Amino acid sequence: MDLDLPESALAVREGVAAVAAKYDHAYWSRCEEEHRFPQEVFDDLGAGGWFGLCVPEEYGGGGQGLLELAVANETLCASGGVAGTFFYVTTPGFGAMTLTRHGTEEQKQRILPGLAEGRVQFCFALTEPDAGSNAIEITTAARPDGDDFLVRGQKIWISNVENADWMVVVTRTTPAAEAKDELGSRTAGFTLFLVDVREAVAAGTLSYTPIPKMGSNILHSSQVFLDDVRVPSGNVIGEVDQGFSVLWDVLNPERILAASGGIGTADAALRIATDYAKERVVFGRPIGANQGLQFPLAQLKAKTELGRLMTYRAAWLFDQGRPCGNEANIAKLTGAQVGWEAANQAFQTLGGMAYSKEYPVERIFRDARIAKNIPVAEELILAHIGTQMLGLPRSY
Numbered sequence: 001m002d003l004d005l006p007e008s009a010l011a012v013r014e015g016v017a018a019v020a021a022k023y024d025h026a027y028w029s030r031c032e033e034e035h036r037f038p039q040e041v042f043d044d045l046g047a048g049g050w051f052g053l054c055v056p057e058e059y060g061g062g063g064q065g066l067l068e069l070a071v072a073n074e075t076l077c078a079s080g081g082v083a084g085t086f087f088y089v090t091t092p093g094f095g096a097m098t099l100t101r102h103g104t105e106e107q108k109q110r111i112l113p114g115l116a117e118g119r120v121q122f123c124f125a126l127t128e129p130d131a132g133s134n135a136i137e138i139t140t141a142a143r144p145d146g147d148d149f150l151v152r153g154q155k156i157w158i159s160n161v162e163n164a165d166w167m168v169v170v171t172r173t174t175p176a177a178e179a180k181d182e183l184g185s186r187t188a189g190f191t192l193f194l195v196d197v198r199e200a201v202a203a204g205t206l207s208y209t210p211i212p213k214m215g216s217n218i219l220h221s222s223q224v225f226l227d228d229v230r231v232p233s234g235n236v237i238g239e240v241d242q243g244f245s246v247l248w249d250v251l252n253p254e255r256i257l258a259a260s261g262g263i264g265t266a267d268a269a270l271r272i273a274t275d276y277a278k279e280r281v282v283f284g285r286p287i288g289a290n291q292g293l294q295f296p297l298a299q300l301k302a303k304t305e306l307g308r309l310m311t312y313r314a315a316w317l318f319d320q321g322r323p324c325g326n327e328a329n330i331a332k333l334t335g336a337q338v339g340w341e342a343a344n345q346a347f348q349t350l351g352g353m354a355y356s357k358e359y360p361v362e363r364i365f366r367d368a369r370i371a372k373n374i375p376v377a378e379e380l381i382l383a384h385i386g387t388q389m390l391g392l393p394r395s396y
């Protein structure tokens with residue numbers, strides 16, 4: 001469906017689709033079964049310069065924005081299902097977007113060219129055992145030590161630590177209890193750091209343990225222990241104690257990219273379901289003629305297209321430097337819902353074969369479910385819409 005996207009985004013869709021077409025569902029299912037990083041796709045995307053899509057041209061990238069990145073991510077997911085989101089998690093999302101907007105000139109020169117060439121990977125560490133939805137309560141602390149900072153704390157569920165060169169770590173440089181800005185809020189006192197993962201592992205100050213999980217095993221998600229990791233002050237992203245606004249420029253793109261992943265996943269699930277529903281004949285007619293199957297698929301197609309529009313709008317607003325919080329939240333809510341609902345409906349459409357490993361539905365079904373809980377849970381989005389858009393009282 002052509003939604004009057006700019007030429008740049010249409011070209012991205014075409015180019016990424018050409019790479020994705022080389023890897024069928026069986027490939028993605030094999031990687032998942034073997035808990036294996038999709039190195040071949042990564043190398044292919046790297047060779048095509050796709051990791052540098054939104055890196056500014058002066059650092060060797062394509063100079064595009066979040067809209068094009070969302071289209072690239074959606075296209076990969078439309079091909080392989082949720083697994084395609086490895087694209088934005090490993091490199092362009094947390095690395096390119098964050099540094100382009102908030103990095104110092106030195107940080108950009110140091111990191112962005114390698115990232116654009118697909119040689120440098122990232123991970124993002126916000127969640128802690130006692131602070132997920134309530135990120136404001138994180139306790140990982142960074143304290144000054146000469147020209148450096150020492151970072152100490154624990155993170156959980158951090159994806160891609162095993163491949164990452166850099167970890168964007170969210171810390172408190174002022175504890176929550178003391179952090180009050182002029183509005184009396186506790187959003188002051190946050191600082192984001194670039195932690196050199198390999199250096200910290202070698203120094204014995206950073207360790208991690210993968211968490212056994214239900215799906216999305218092409219990347220591990222790990223518990224991370226930060227034991228006085230030494231970080232030079234040149235690795236602060238943005239300003240010390242003023243990291244909350246930087247954090248929102250990580251979280252809003254993350255929501256928009258998660259939304260595009262859900263939309264692409266819905267595309268993949270609907271394609272599998274409709275192909276099967278046209279071919280499978282029961283009681284003398286294709287099962288897709290039965291409105292009990294056809295209408296839910298049609299409903300999901302409509303919801304997918306609506307979600308796609310809001311995802312593009314949110315990405316476009318971000319690229320314009322305009323507020324996009326409401327749109328990013330609605331896009332994430334809808335993208336996660338249609339990804340999961342389409343996977344669930346595909347499961348229903350395939351009957352018993354849905355349970356077979358011969359079809360990718362069982363994998364997409366498992367992977368799609370978590371999108372309703374992460375990177376932000378559905379209830380927290382509804383709370384945002386309820387309080388910020390409808391003006392209802394807060395629950396927290």
Ligand SMILES: Cc1cc2nc3c(=O)[nH]c(=O)nc-3n(C[C@H](O)[C@H](O)[C@H](O)COP(=O)(O)OP(=O)(O)OC[C@H]3O[C@@H](n4cnc5c(N)ncnc54)[C@H](O)[C@@H]3O)c2cc1C
Binds near residue numbers: 132157375395
């Ligand atoms: C596979 C995977 C990969 C991940 N990757 C990363 C990563 O790379 N980096 C990272 O930092 N984090 C990552 N996460 C963590 C993820 O962002 C968190 O799990 C998520 O933010 C939810 O936090 P929580 O698990 O602590 O849930 P909780 O905050 O404990 O919430 C539990 C439930 O309570 C509900 N709830 C809480 N408060 C309210 C309220 N006021 N009203 C209504 N309902 C409420 C929530 O909606 C949720 O359903 C990952 C998680 C998973 C599973």
